[in-house]
Amino acid sequence: VRRGRISKSQRNAIETLSKKYVISYTSELVPWHSYFGRVAPLVLEIGSGMGEVTIQIATEQPDTDFIACEVHTPGIGTLLQNIEATQLRNIRLIQKDVNMVLQHMISNESLVGIHIFFPDPWPKRKHHKRRLIQSDFLKLAVSKIQLGGYLHIATDWEDYALQILQALRQQTLLTNTSPDPHGFIDKPSYRPDTKFEKRGIKLGHKVWDIVFRKVS
Numbered sequence: 001v002r003r004g005r006i007s008k009s010q011r012n013a014i015e016t017l018s019k020k021y022v023i024s025y026t027s028e029l030v031p032w033h034s035y036f037g038r039v040a041p042l043v044l045e046i047g048s049g050m051g052e053v054t055i056q057i058a059t060e061q062p063d064t065d066f067i068a069c070e071v072h073t074p075g076i077g078t079l080l081q082n083i084e085a086t087q088l089r090n091i092r093l094i095q096k097d098v099n100m101v102l103q104h105m106i107s108n109e110s111l112v113g114i115h116i117f118f119p120d121p122w123p124k125r126k127h128h129k130r131r132l133i134q135s136d137f138l139k140l141a142v143s144k145i146q147l148g149g150y151l152h153i154a155t156d157w158e159d160y161a162l163q164i165l166q167a168l169r170q171q172t173l174l175t176n177t178s179p180d181p182h183g184f185i186d187k188p189s190y191r192p193d194t195k196f197e198k199r200g201i202k203l204g205h206k207v208w209d210i211v212f213r214k215v216s
């Protein structure tokens with residue numbers, strides 16, 4: 001995601017559309033179903049960036065509700081513009097560090113899925129501790145997934161992919177859905193290619209998809 005300044009149209013979208021689609025951070029559990037106006041399966045997308053994938057998946061899965069969590073303001077603006085343009089009713093946004101969101105706003109065992117697509121790689125070894133996906137984070141995230149629900153992570157950084165797999169294998173409530181001994185799966189059809197991903201592939205990066213399911 002480009003860390004550019006916020007554009008006029010993004011700012012305008014935030015000013016005019018936040019009331020409709022953005023849920024403010026609160027330290028209390030949020031009655032998500034009342035925000036969506038229905039009871040439907042709930043998926044949390046962490047680090048939605050510009051929301052390209054959010055829009056595509058939400059379009060293809062109208063019977064599922066999506067919470068997009070992102071800290072980057074321009075991304076929030078663009079996603080808001082696109083929600084309004086597509087008139088999708090199954091996306092809400094929250095602009096806050098996902099650790100806080102998971103801790104306070106989401107009930108245990110309430111999500112059917114969590115999507116984390118291309119988390120910031122922090123490639124330098126001395127920055128690895130800043131990576132989002134670590135044991136404590138995973139433990140918290142897994143506690144929010146229902147029995148039978150899933151956690152889907154995709155990255156184009158091999159060492160991060162391996163670190164993620166290793167951390168997930170330690171989560172005893174999860175099982176890997178991969179039939180492959182290396183532990184990765186082919187890209188599920190519901191995850192569209194993004195510009196970001198296409199750029200990575202051009203640079204010779206591979207993409208690793210990891211899906212674990214909650215089994216106890």
Ligand SMILES: C[S@@+](CC[C@H](N)C(=O)[O-])C[C@H]1O[C@@H](n2cnc3c(N)ncnc32)[C@H](O)[C@@H]1O
Binds near residue numbers: 070071075196
């Ligand atoms: C590399 S970008 C990928 C964005 C998008 N998923 C994509 O594939 O294009 C990672 C995103 O995660 C967001 N992010 C990083 N840490 C976060 C956190 N703790 N809570 C919420 N979002 C976070 C960043 O702001 C950034 O937009």
